[in-house]
Amino acid sequence: MLYFDHCASTPPYDEVVQTMMEVMRSQYANPSSLHRLGADADKLIERSRALVAQQLQTTKGEWIFTSGGTESNNLAIKGVARQYQGRGKHLITTQIEHASVYESFKQLEQEGFRVTYLPVDRSGHVRPEHVIEAITDETILVSIMHVNNELGTIQPIEEIGMRLKQYPKILFHVDAVQSIGKLPIAIEQWGIDLLSGSAHKLRGPKGVGFLYLRSGITLYPLFTGGTQEGKQRAGTQNVPGIVASAKALRMSLESQTQRNQKHASLKSQLNSIIDDIPELKRNGGEPSSSHIVHFSYPGMKPEVIIHMLEQHGIMASTKSACSSKDDKPSRVLLAIGASHEQATGGIRISFGDEHAERDIAALGTALRLVVEHLKPLERRLT
Structure with a gap:
């Protein structure tokens, strides 16, 4: 075959499977528990968060663990739109985004947001100048994928990010699910404010995602009921999956x-x-x-x-x-x-x-x- x-989806590294099994056996406590076993599990999560940040040249406190790329995209887009709608209700994306992005914007339109869906050329690329031309006084978010999940086309994220630096009140989200581990990404240098990734796309386990959230940005949470992940994403963390995912990310980037x-x-x-x-x-x-x-x-x-x-x-x-x-x-x-x-x-x-x-x-x-x-x-x- x-x-x-x-x-x-990708076959996980053997080392990743082994790590996940070992952590699942030994670190079964809830990382939010106050006892020693809970504290040990929490330390593993924080070490994994530090490893992700180190590998992608960012700061540890800027990463949230989620259940996958779909949740990361939903949280980034809806979280920004609902949190910052006082600044404006205009959003910009493209016609070729992954369904988890595209349908998030469709949902937000039902909530009264106005969305501009930028066209692409026949090769599947969006033009940076079209992004800038679409900006209004009400624009609060631009979301553009790095690598298209069907065509494989690479969008000019660096140039778009550089141009958006002229608009400090507009946040820039990048769906990097198909590019992490395949292409270089300079998150801070390119002016990216939010970035989504998924572990099972880079030989990690299913059910774990990454979301970069530039320091100072607050999201309106999708989930409530706990203070996990910096109060941005309630719910007991998947300790074995997170540890294994951080390892898969390191191996893929190497x-x-x-x-x-x-x-x-x-x-x-x-x-x-x-x-x-x-x-x-x-x-x-x-x-x-x-x-x-x-x-x-x-x-x-x-x-x-x-x-x-x-x-x-x-x-x-x-x-x-x-x-x-x-x-x-x-x-x-x-x-x-x-x-x-x-x-x-x-x-x-x-x-x-x-x-x-x-x-x-x-x-x-x-x-x-x-x-x-x-x-x-x-x-x-x-």
């Missing part, structure tokens, strides 16, 4: 450069294969992350391709795992100007540490066989 769905170089070579190899198959069309443009390749078979339902690839031992996906069971055309592909057929027939391939050139060759062989099999059925399956 070849697993090419690392954007959805190998980031080599991973990026390897994936770039694999991506070039796969792109050449796709370009040699006339029925397939690559989506998105450069700059893009080296671990994602996205293409369409216009006129063919993607689930048919996915299941046929699986028969050849290939595991791939259609779009974001959070939306993969939705048979509607991809909102992201429609935003870049793709046709309805192209937007409906998208396939995402995402690489991991285990992949080599022989795996891409095997994927290419499977793709050719699948296309040859499906060509006579193409119109009947639309």
Whole structure:
């Protein structure tokens, strides 16, 4: 079996699994308890928080642990909007954000906020000047993802952050779920106020997320009932998951450069294969992350391709795992100007540490066989 769905979730490092098991056995006390066992568990959380901050060159007190990227995005966006709505009720994002961001803004619109959804060009990139042009006296938040979870396109976060420094009352949130461990991120240097991450995207456990919150920012909490996480996120912390996640982050960042170089070579190899198959069309443009390749078979339902690839031992996906069971055309592909057929027939391939050139060759062989099999059925399956 070849697993090419690392954007959805990654296999955890063996060391991470071992760490999680050890902590689960030994540190079962509630970290909020006043007794010694509780204090020991709390110390592990704080050490993990310090490790995350060190690895991402920030300050320990600026990190909140959550249940995942979805919660981090929801807390950042709704927390800022509701806390600072006295300054204004205008928000800015893009048309191609992950559903946890996009639908958070849709929810806020129902609460009376006004949202500008910025367009992207045909390659899938937002223009920094469009961000600035959209700003009004009422703007309090800009939220733009670093790497798109479908296309892999890299947004100009550094330039946007630099321009937003002229507007100190506007907070800048970045969804970095698909970029942490893959691309360099300079949080403070780029002027980022809030940043979301997820452990299971970088070979850590599911159920743990990170949220960077620049010192001095207060969020309106989504959860109440406790004083955990600096009173920003109530609820008993997942001690084994947090400790294991901090370890996964460190390991991923240590190998980031080599991973990026390897994936770039694999991506070039796969792109050449796709370009040699006339029925397939690559989506998105450069700059893009080296671990994602996205293409369409216009006129063919993607689930048919996915299941046929699986028969050849290939595991791939259609779009974001959070939306993969939705048979509607991809909102992201429609935003870049793709046709309805192209937007409906998208396939995402995402690489991991285990992949080599022989795996891409095997994927290419499977793709050719699948296309040859499906060509006579193409119109009947639309």
